[in-house]
Amino acid sequence: MSTSVRHSLLGAVTFLFALQTSSSSVTTTPAFLLAGSNDHSNHQYSSNIQPARTTTRTIRQLFFSQSNRIMEETEEQSLSGSYSPQTTLRILALHGSEGDANEFPRRLSALNQTLMKYSINLDITAVEGPFPKGSGFSWWTMPPGVRSFNAKEYEGFEESATRVLDCWKNNDFDMVLGHSQGAILIASLLALNRAPYHPKRGYIFNGVSFPNPYTQDVASLTVVPTITPSLPPKILFILGQNDKITPNASGEQLREGLSKAGFQVDSCYHKGGHGIPLQNDPEALTTIARWIYDDNDSSTSEL
Ligand SMILES: *[C@@H]1O[C@H](CO)[C@@H](O)[C@H](O)[C@H]1NC(C)=O
Ligand SMILES: *[C@@H]1O[C@H](CO)[C@@H](O)[C@H](O)[C@H]1NC(C)=O
Numbered sequence: 001m002s003t004s005v006r007h008s009l010l011g012a013v014t015f016l017f018a019l020q021t022s023s024s025s026v027t028t029t030p031a032f033l034l035a036g037s038n039d040h041s042n043h044q045y046s047s048n049i050q051p052a053r054t055t056t057r058t059i060r061q062l063f064f065s066q067s068n069r070i071m072e073e074t075e076e077q078s079l080s081g082s083y084s085p086q087t088t089l090r091i092l093a094l095h096g097s098e099g100d101a102n103e104f105p106r107r108l109s110a111l112n113q114t115l116m117k118y119s120i121n122l123d124i125t126a127v128e129g130p131f132p133k134g135s136g137f138s139w140w141t142m143p144p145g146v147r148s149f150n151a152k153e154y155e156g157f158e159e160s161a162t163r164v165l166d167c168w169k170n171n172d173f174d175m176v177l178g179h180s181q182g183a184i185l186i187a188s189l190l191a192l193n194r195a196p197y198h199p200k201r202g203y204i205f206n207g208v209s210f211p212n213p214y215t216q217d218v219a220s221l222t223v224v225p226t227i228t229p230s231l232p233p234k235i236l237f238i239l240g241q242n243d244k245i246t247p248n249a250s251g252e253q254l255r256e257g258l259s260k261a262g263f264q265v266d267s268c269y270h271k272g273g274h275g276i277p278l279q280n281d282p283e284a285l286t287t288i289a290r291w292i293y294d295d296n297d298s299s300t301s302e303l
């Protein structure tokens with residue numbers, strides 16, 4: 001099946017280097033405009049990364065556990081020498097409730113800018129939720145007032161799961177990333193052991209909460225690594241300390257559950273709200289970029 005046919009069937013949109021960073025994209029998540037710091041010093045940078053109660057390692061430890069070289073570099077210096085030129089990072093991206101496959105990749109443009117410094121091109125495949133909601137779409141529906149972290153069921157979940165899994169299994173993604181309800185969908189698929197494979201650069205959950213209908217599945221889950229030589233799949237939790245939409249305790253509960261199941265979990269706390277970190281939070285963006293490329297695979301072993 002050709003790419004374009006597949007995409008029109010799935011309602012998925014692939015963005016290949018077509019997006020511009022513009023100030024208008026920054027205004028989509030106002031909470032972040034209030035947050036962030038311009039202090040680029042290492043001290044500020046490190047203090048922004050807080051050890052999480054249940055994480056096996058924190059990002060900060062993780063940097064120090066690598067060679068010192070990465071810590072000696074300043075924000076401005078490129079790490080491109082460590083990578084083969086123009087590495088492409090293929091990501092499957094799932095928007096949050098009321099988002100869509102057109103706008104969501106634009107929310108990743110700040111992360112894209114940061115990754116460009118590492119000579120990494122983001123190749124984003126955004127799948128769109130099936131259910132119209134607000135000006136966009138959702139992945140399931142719930143009775144009024146009910147939220148994903150206390151819902152008894154996600155109505156329409158199976159339709160969304162099929163749509164996402166079709167795209168996931170037919171592509172070789174390096175990473176699977178979700179925001180809010182999109183992240184909860186990925187977490188639910190992990191809880192149900194339905195991931196076709198674990199992407200080698202892992203998962204990023206932004207503003208996630210606990211998938212309440214799958215509480216028992218999380219509790220009884222044991223992850224089977226599919227990555228050679230058998231490193232546990234890794235998940236980065238991006239949590240806003242001023243997130244008023246998704247209480248970070250709910251994300252922490254999920255992190256704890258998936259850690260017990262055998263995932264390697266890491267956390268990036270930042271001072272923003274529910275949105276994905278933007279240009280005004282270079283510390284968070286750098287943390288995320290470094291996390292993506294921290295592993296033991298041969299292409300980055302020089303780090
Ligand atoms: C990433 O940024 C580069 C440089 O600005 C741009 O050419 C490219 O289109 C962007 N890609 C995405 C997926 O945003
Ligand atoms: C979690 O969110 C609360 C506010 O809801 C905040 O006070 C707290 O600092 C956050 N937790 C962490 C570890 O940042």
Ligand SMILES: *[C@@H]1O[C@H](CO)[C@@H](O)[C@H](O)[C@H]1NC(C)=O
Binds near residue numbers: 294295296
């Ligand atoms: C890399 O592998 C070594 C053992 O081969 C292990 O001790 C170390 O923790 C690994 N580092 C990471 C970041 O996974």
